[in-house]
Amino acid sequence: MKSILKSLKLLTDPTRLRILNVLDGESLSVAELQEVLNMGQSRISTQLAQLKKEGLVADSRTGKNVFYVSCLDESLRGVAAKACEELPDVEQDRKALHFILEKRKDKMRSYFDDVVGRFGRNYAPGRSWKALAGGLLRIMNYEVIADLGAGEGFVSQLLSPRARQVIAVDNSPGMVELGMQMAREHGLTNLEYRLGDIEDPPIDPGTVDLAMLSQALHHARNPMKALQSAWTILKPGGCLLILDLLRHNVEKVRDLYADTWLGFSEAQMESMLREAGFSHVFTDIVDKEAEAPFFQTLMGVAWKPKSK
Numbered sequence: 451m452k453s454i455l456k457s458l459k460l461l462t463d464p465t466r467l468r469i470l471n472v473l474d475g476e477s478l479s480v481a482e483l484q485e486v487l488n489m490g491q492s493r494i495s496t497q498l499a500q501l502k503k504e505g506l507v508a509d510s511r512t513g514k515n516v517f518y519v520s521c522l523d524e525s526l527r528g529v530a531a532k533a534c535e536e537l538p539d540v541e542q543d544r545k546a547l548h549f550i551l552e553k554r555k556d557k558m559r560s561y562f563d564d565v566v567g568r569f570g571r572n573y574a575p576g577r578s579w580k581a582l583a584g585g586l587l588r589i590m591n592y593e594v595i596a597d598l599g600a601g602e603g604f605v606s607q608l609l610s611p612r613a614r615q616v617i618a619v620d621n622s623p624g625m626v627e628l629g630m631q632m633a634r635e636h637g638l639t640n641l642e643y644r645l646g647d648i649e650d651p652p653i654d655p656g657t658v659d660l661a662m663l664s665q666a667l668h669h670a671r672n673p674m675k676a677l678q679s680a681w682t683i684l685k686p687g688g689c690l691l692i693l694d695l696l697r698h699n700v701e702k703v704r705d706l707y708a709d710t711w712l713g714f715s716e717a718q719m720e721s722m723l724r725e726a727g728f729s730h731v732f733t734d735i736v737d738k739e740a741e742a743p744f745f746q747t748l749m750g751v752a753w754k755p756k757s758k
Contacts, residue, residue, distance in 0.1 A: 458529070469497055472486050474527070477517040506520070600619060616638075616640060616641045618642070626643045661689070667692060674722055689752070691751055697712060699712060729753055
C-alpha cells in the first residue's frame with residue numbers, strides 16, 4: 451500500500467514534479483526525458499528510482515528501451531498539477547515534449563539517418579561527404595547571404611561564388627581584418643566583412659535571402675536575441691541555417707573556446723526558432739565526432755514566413 455506521507459514528500463521536489471508532469475498521459479524513455487527536461491541521465495534515473503519505489507511511476511521494456519509512465523491516482527494527480535503551476539520550467543517542458551512526440555512520428559527522419567549511416571560506410575572511389583558538400587555548394591543559388599559570427603570567414607568564402615553578395619559579420623576586429631585580407635588576395639569582390647555582433651548585426655532589415663549561424667550561437671550572450679535579429683534581416687521567405695553543438699557537459703570549453711553556452715538540445719533549438727517567429731522548423735543531429743568528448747553537431751533550418 452502506498453504511503454500518502456511518502457508520496458506527498460516526493461511531490462515536494464521540483465525535478466520529480468516535472469518528471470511526473472511530462473509523464474502524465476505519455477510513455478517516455480530516460481533518453482527522451484533527458485531531452486525534454488534538459489537534465490543529465492544520472493539525475494533523472496535517480497529520481498525515477500525513487501518514484502518507482504513508491505509506485506508513482508511504472509516502467510516497461512520495448513526492445514532495448516525502457517519506458518516510464520505516471521501512476522498517480524486522481525487525488526495525487528490533482529496535487530501535482532496544482533504544484534506544477536508554480537514551476538517556471540513547466541511551459542518549456544510542454545514545448546519540448548511536443549517536439550519529442552512529433553519527432554517519434556517522423557519516419558522520414560529515421561530513413562534519412564539510415565541513409566546517412568550507409569553513405570560512405572563502404573569505400574567507393576571518389577565518393578565522400580566532402581565531394582557531395584562541394585557539389586551542393588556550387589548549385590546553391592541565393593542573392594544575398596549573411597554569415598553571422600563568421601570568424602575569418604571560411605564558410606563565407608565557400609559561399610561567395612554562388613551569391614551576388616555575401617556579408618560576413620564578426621565582433622573581432624582581428625578576424626574581420628584577416629577575412630578582408632583573404633578576400634582581397636583571392637579576388638572575392640562580392641564578399642564584404644563587417645564588424646558587429648550577431649545579436650545586432652549591421653545589416654538592413656529585410657535584405658538577406660539566407661542567414662547562417664555556423665558554430666556561433668553558443669557564443670551569444672542572448673541566443674534568442676541573435677535569432678530574432680536573424681529574423682529581422684531576412685527577407686520574407688528567407689531561410690536561416692544553424693550549425694551548432696548539441697547540448698553537452700564539457701565545462702572546459704568555456705575557457706578553451708570562450709563558449710557561453712554548452713550547446714543546445716533539439717527541443718531547445720526548435721522552441722527558440724518558433725518563438726523568434728520562424729516557421730517550417732527542422733532540426734537534426736548531422737555529425738558526431740569519433741573521439742572523446744564526442745561532440746555532436748546540431749542543425750536547425752527555418753524560414754521567415756512570406757508576407758501575405
